[in-house]
């Protein structure tokens with residue numbers, strides 16, 4: 071007899087669509103009906119599903135062993151590769167399993183390095199499930215996280231500060247809190263609001279914090295190895311103290327990385343009186359490292375050129391279609407990270423997005439109509455273009471977007 075149970079995880083309800091396999095740009099349900107996947111493992115699958123090179127590496131490593139803890143060569147090979155790509159100051163690497171773990175460890179390092187307590191993050195940002203940055207859900211779950219009764223102790227919230235994004239009001243707030251602020255964590259390109267010209271804001275933030283003795287953590291869990299081989303910091307020539315990576319780095323398997331500069335190392339691990347904790351059963355596991363390395367090895371200059379071309383094609387054609395059909399939406403983004411804004415207003419941050427866009431219910435209906443047409447659209451709206459896409463399929467997706475946009479307005 072089947073015993074009752076409940077799986078508590080987004081996407082796991084008895085009503086939710088189940089997919090049983092995936093390949094390239096498609097997911098397949100139990101009737102083998104194909105669905106175009108615009109989610110791509112929340113941006114992890116930059117090569118599309120089941121890329122041969124990645125699958126082969128995973129197979130070969132699992133035949134050797136799935137887990138041995140000491141000094142496995144895959145992790146060193148991965149760090150060799152990563153160090154050639156990311157900013158050269160980031161010479162210290164801590165491996166973990168997810169983006170949330172990476173941001174949690176980055177925050178611990180920042181506190182240990184500075185001896186300060188508070189952590190600031192930006193409105194519209196998302197840094198995973200760690201307790202220190204949950205004043206806002208960055209639009210990932212469509213709800214405000216700040217609640218007295220949701221299991222996050224008030225002390226975590228007291229030590230957290232939420233800053234206005236891409237807004238000059240931020241400088242005074244930073245000044246006022248500088249004595250307590252260990253670090254400011256920021257997605258250099260926000261998934262909820264991927265601004266195309268954010269580099270001057272980031273540059274000023276990095277300089278400003280350095281003068282005030284506040285560490286800057288870039289959360290490159292989406293942008294890393296995606297917007298450029300060395301991520302956003304490399305692309306915009308910016309110098310954060312600590313950077314977190316995940317998603318693309320693991321090639322579809324769980325992997326997180328915290329990379330940091332030598333000054334942070336001197337003030338943490340090199341200071342024997344501090345005894346900083348890191349490590350864990352699955353940290354630096356060889357299968358994830360093999361998948362990650364296989365993925366990074368595929369990311370040639372030609373791959374980035376192709377992804378850029380596909381992104382430009384998608385945004386241009388989609389915006390033309392919105393205009394032609396008099397639909398008051400626009401599509402925009404930064405590098406291969408983009409989204410539909412359900413408004414025709416240009417926005418500069420998440421706060422404006424929330425005030426201009428159509429209702430959350432209508433946006434849910436949009437996703438439902440997309441699914442009915444055989445397209446899985448991300449709940450958080452973030453489109454991370456994979457190298458597996460092509461113009462023909464994107465043209466098909468655009469037609470379906472226009473149909474869905476008209477359907478929800480009807």
Ligand SMILES: Cc1ncc(COP(=O)(O)O)c(C=O)c1O
Pocket residue numbers: 112168169170171173196197198199257261289290291292316317
């Ligand atoms: C910018 C950013 N940081 C952190 C995370 C958390 O990563 P994970 O879901 O692997 O814990 C995510 C996940 O979506 C993310 O987009």
